Amino acid sequence: MKNIIKFLNIVCTIAAGSISLISCGGVPEDNKVLASTENVFSVEEVLEMVAKENDVTRTLYTKAIVGKGKTQGMKFDEDWRKDDVEAGPLPALFLRGVATSIKKSPVPLGLYLGSDFPINAANKFEGKQAVLFEQIKENQKPQFFYDQDQKLHTAMFVDIASADACVTCHNNHTQTAKNDWKLGDVMGATTWQYPKDSLNYKETIAVLNSYAKGTVAIYMEYLDEIEAFEKSEKPVIGDKWPAEGNYLPTAAVFLDSVKKLASYETMKHLVTTK
Numbered sequence: 001m002k003n004i005i006k007f008l009n010i011v012c013t014i015a016a017g018s019i020s021l022i023s024c025g026g027v028p029e030d031n032k033v034l035a036s037t038e039n040v041f042s043v044e045e046v047l048e049m050v051a052k053e054n055d056v057t058r059t060l061y062t063k064a065i066v067g068k069g070k071t072q073g074m075k076f077d078e079d080w081r082k083d084d085v086e087a088g089p090l091p092a093l094f095l096r097g098v099a100t101s102i103k104k105s106p107v108p109l110g111l112y113l114g115s116d117f118p119i120n121a122a123n124k125f126e127g128k129q130a131v132l133f134e135q136i137k138e139n140q141k142p143q144f145f146y147d148q149d150q151k152l153h154t155a156m157f158v159d160i161a162s163a164d165a166c167v168t169c170h171n172n173h174t175q176t177a178k179n180d181w182k183l184g185d186v187m188g189a190t191t192w193q194y195p196k197d198s199l200n201y202k203e204t205i206a207v208l209n210s211y212a213k214g215t216v217a218i219y220m221e222y223l224d225e226i227e228a229f230e231k232s233e234k235p236v237i238g239d240k241w242p243a244e245g246n247y248l249p250t251a252a253v254f255l256d257s258v259k260k261l262a263s264y265e266t267m268k269h270l271v272t273t274k
């Protein structure tokens with residue numbers, strides 16, 4: 001129960017500070033708790049929360065934007081940033097965009113997507129992370145360790161082929177290191193790093209917010225790219241999704257869906273682990 005309250009306080013604080021429509025009626029305003037400098041979450045708990053948020057964002061982007069968008073004729077490409085390519089970011093590049101934005105923020109959170117059979121050789125796990133990835137492939141459970149060299153608490157979470165789009169694109173890619181991926185396979189893992197072993201409310205909220213802001217930043221870059229399309233038909237940007245036609249949600253609509261899905265996931269996680 002204590003954790004649910006902690007969680008609701010966080011969700012509501014984020015909701016108050018950013019574009020989110022989560023209703024916070026009924027949750028007591030406990031500013032003393034929020035202002036407390038007491039470290040209430042372990043780094044593992046916080047990285048687990050942000051990883052859940054990432055799972056939801058990634059699946060939503062892959063299925064609802066890339067998967068459905070393709071059926072509407074929208075294009076997604078690894079060279080999406082090039083001037084002559086009129087396309088949106090692939091899911092992995094969407095994630096890298098989030099990671100880049102976090103890196104530019106004052107929050108010392110690191111994010112990386114790796115695999116043992118990568119398309120991009122730079123994404124191949126090495127050292128301790130390669131060893132732990134073998135464990136993840138066996139039981140799909142998160143792995144935590146302290147990286148002595150970098151002095152960073154490190155958490156790794158499974159990245160599963162959760163949509164047909166993951167499998168077909170990876171299997172058919174000219175640079176793929178493996179062409180028999182199946183739906184449900186462990187395709188890789190996200191690695192998250194943070195320098196401290198425990199966090200207070202403010203720091204926890206800063207971590208979750210930096211992720212959400214990163215999502216909005218890369219999504220806005222995608223919408224800006226569309227704005228500059230010269231040859232391709234531009235989707236209508238508003239409150240509709242590609243499943244309904246040649247539409248794309250605004251960044252606010254996209255983030256709102258993430259928040260709704262992720263809060264449920266995060267809550268489920270907090271309820272079941274405590």
Ligand code: HEC
Nearest residue numbers: 062091092114115118119120123160161165166169187188
């Ligand atoms: C339309 C093509 C496409 C789709 C869809 C796609 N990927 Fe990828 N993925 C790529 C490309 C290209 C890269 C390499 C990007 C880079 O340069 O880092 C990549 C990178 C990755 C990596 C890092 C290791 C590597 O292969 O370089 C993982 C893990 C991964 N994708 C998993 C997934 C999962 C899981 C999904 C579905 C949720 C997915 N991908 C959907 C094309 C795709």
